[in-house]
Amino acid sequence: MRPLHQRYTLFTDRTDTYIFVPEGETQSLTVHRSTGDIVVNSPKTNVPYTAYRSEKVIYGILGLISLSLTDYLIVITGRTLQGRLMGHDVYRATDFDILPLAALSPHDPPHPVEAHLLGLIRSHLSGGNFLYSYTYDLTRRMQKQWETREEDGGKALWEVVDERFFWNKFLHTKFIETATAGNMPALGSYILPIMYGTFEVHPAFLHGRHMQLALISRRSRYRAGTRYFRRGIDHDGHVANFNETEQILLVQAPNTPGAGNVDDDNFVSRLSFVQIRGSVPLFWSEINTLRYKPDLQVMELPDTKSAMAKHLVEQNKTYGRQSLVNLVNQKGHEKPVKEAYERYVAELDLPDVKYEFFDFHGECKHMRWDRISVLIDRMKEDLEKYKYFQLDSTAETPKCVQSGIVRTNCMDNLDRTNVVQATLAKYTLNLQLQDLGIISASDGVDDFESFSKVFREMWADHADAIANAYGGSGALKSDFTRTNVRTKKGALEDGYKSVTRYLKNNFFDGSRQDGFDLVTGSWIPKRGPSASLFLVKDPRPLVTRSMPPVVSFSLFMICAGLTLPRTSDYSLLYYFLLWFTILSVALTFMVVHGVDYVAWPRLNPLTEIIYYNGPGFRSAHHGKGLGGKNQTEPNWKKAKWLTTGLRKAAQKVGVEEVELGTMKKRVD
Template identity: 75%
Template structure:
């Protein structure tokens, strides 16, 4: 692959251009602010004398995004080294700058709608875990990347990356268009693919062998979003919270005492094991109502089988055979999801796809986490048959390839999924080490405390990162992943994490979801801020908006009343009666109209899902006021944004899918 530029000096010439000058003798790039044109300068080009040099170094160009008034250039101005993978530096982006192309300010935009959108972009990049490398393709697993493919030698990075994990693909559209139109020019060296995910690598030692154990998770940019606002599948077969997780083991050759370790990519053996996770591939959602348990909504659409078939066949083309491990409860709240999933799987009967149900909470009740071995025993034959990828030093032909994959899901694809994936990874790691002769047939990873500790902590950190990105807090049950034991302290920590998730999912995730939709291109704004006034306006009735203020003021007056002097036990009776009554009425109103107080996404509203009345299953109609199932007042206030002549629910938005829309 063609190399990428690793560092730039940024110059700006008045309000006319941004000039990126790479290190070395490479051609510089100019972006014209007035027209947005991207031009590769001639090798003899010199920066104008009057150009102003930026004090910050630039480590990559993320891309361009067009908002309601101006286009903005997003660049990386801070990075930290996460580690080295086979001699290649892997970085995490830590600081971003947003540079306007028009004559506006990115910090004080001229219109509140523009300010809102800029803040969504800024918070998205400041709150995510974005990884990149200039010399290694992080988006592709070893099995795809390591066998030498001569046809890719002259291609740019962006041409060979896995499209699912090319997070800034939409932002790089203009750069890619210019590079495609000028294939012989060096535009590709400026296009830096970034990945939303995790990367960690740790050196370890076992039975005289130096090794590096790495873990990479890759988050799909399709149907991306937050826990309750992105569930299930879309019409194109993409599922929410899809992550590919790759465990890599790099083993050096046997060493003699006193020998010097090599620091280059001279590993005797490289091994890789891949798993995937993703939301239950149905059209379903959970509707927040301020209750701890949202209303469960399953939509039995005519296109469900087609969408599920597309999803499963796409995965088999990429990974081979699939073992679907479903961890959803078979009783209570989650039961309808399990039944619908199994019904459609039976109807489809997709070749090379096997379904395995495991009732995690029932099997592992009373903290019997060792019972996960029951699941492993059930799918052991498939795990052994499908194996892992292995290539030895000096060989271009893999010794082994992974011919199948385990797709694990629970309701959120977080906590139960994390525990099971870690157990499957440990089982495979044991098999790999035994196959290499490093462990005997009776030994296991858990028999070696230091090695086991590195493995457990790596998987626990990985679980926390995925859970924060999707659910808003660290993973539950991570104490078991870290220590191999479920503890009372871990249960208490899980309680705190659950409360954190509740608060974030109900009161903050709407803006986070809007950030995902804006950056990935699921929503494209018009060049007219007045058309998007609904982003900053509160269209709810005055009585609805006033209730939190009434409840807060009443609580304040109650607390103040406790400090007032009193002549008798009954002197403040009517005072407290008044304020307790107002407080109770306000809280009752808030609970009855809970949907009104949830932070909903505004760019792609979910009203059709909330008020779906077709075939399927609905656990309840809470939070919609006394109208309950109808909830006409909520629909009236939420469906017509201020400044719009048509409903916020655009015709292009279909159930269970996010199409690009223009507002």
């Protein structure tokens, strides 16, 4: 592949251009601020003497994004080395700068809409785990890279990456279009693909053999988002929280000189095992209502079957045969999702798709986590049939290839899924070590504590990272992954994590979801902030907005009555009765209208899902006000005074609606 530039010096020539000068004698890049044109300069082009040199080192260009006032270049100004894999450095981007093309300050923009959009980008960049390598394709599993090694020669990295995991593909749209249309291969050295995911690599030693054990998870940019605001499938067959996880085992020869040196690529065997996870491929969601357990909504749409078929067939084309492991409960709140999933899988009856249900909570109740072995016994035949990828240094062709995939899901694809995927990975690792002759057929990873600890810690860290990105807290049940034992301390920690998830999912994830939609191109701002005023205005009526302050003030008055010194002997009975009554009324109103107090995403509103009343299943209609079962939109939106006011405001700013984001989805 064509090499990528790894360090740049940035020059700013007044308000005319940004000039990126890579290390070494190579072609610099100019971005014209007035037009947004991207130009690769001819060799030995001099930087204008009027240009100002930035003190920061630039480690990569994340891309270019257009907001309501101007376009912005996003560059990487900080990185940390995550590890070294087969001689390639893998970095995590830690700091970013946002460079406006227009002459305005990105830290103090002249309009609140622009400030809000910039805040979403900064929040997304600071909260994500963005990984990249200048010399290795992190987005593709080892087997795929070997299969396409000949046709990849001479191409730029962005041309060979897996588009599902090319997180900044939308941001690099203009760079890619310019490189393609202008036949500028040199521009490819500036296009740095970023992956949102996890990466860990650890040295290990077992029976005289030095090894490295690595784990990579890759998060799809399609239908990306947060736990409750991205569920199920879309009409193109993309599912929420889709992750590909690759476990890599690198083995050195016995008595290798310098064995254990992680900087060398002197491995005699390279092995890879891949699994995937993804939301149940139906049109479904859980509707937040401020209650701890949200309402379950399963939507029976006409194209449900075709969307599921698209998803499963695409996975077959990508990975081969497929085993679907479903961990959703078979009774209670989750039962309708399980039944709908099984019904559609049976109706499709795809030849290379096998369905396997495992009642996780039923089998493992009372902390009987050893019962996961029941699932492993069922999956042994598939795991041994699908195998894994193995390439030895002395062979021109792989010793074996992975011909199938296990797709695991629970409701969130987090906690139960993490436990099961780690167990499947351990079983396959046992097979690999046995086939290599490192351990005997009667031994397993758990028989070697130091090696087993590396494996457990790596999978537990991986679980926490995925859970934080999607659910807002570390993974539940991670004590079992780390120690092979389910403990009471772990159960208490899970309670704390569950409360954290509740608070984040109800009151903070709306803006997080907006950040995902903005950066991945699921929502594109129109030029002119007046078209996006709905982002900085609250259209709810005054009575709805006033309830949280009323609750806060009532609590303050109650606490004041209990703690402040008294100057009279009169009873406070009526005082407390008044404020407890006001508090109770306000809280009751908020619970009855709970949907109006959830921090919903604004860029791509979920109104059609929240107020869906078509065929399917709805567990309840909490939080939608009195008689909310048949509502198709919030009660307060139907008010004549509100509708008239919004229409007048819309006419004033020249747009049709100001309270809803009705931007179209980008297709690339």
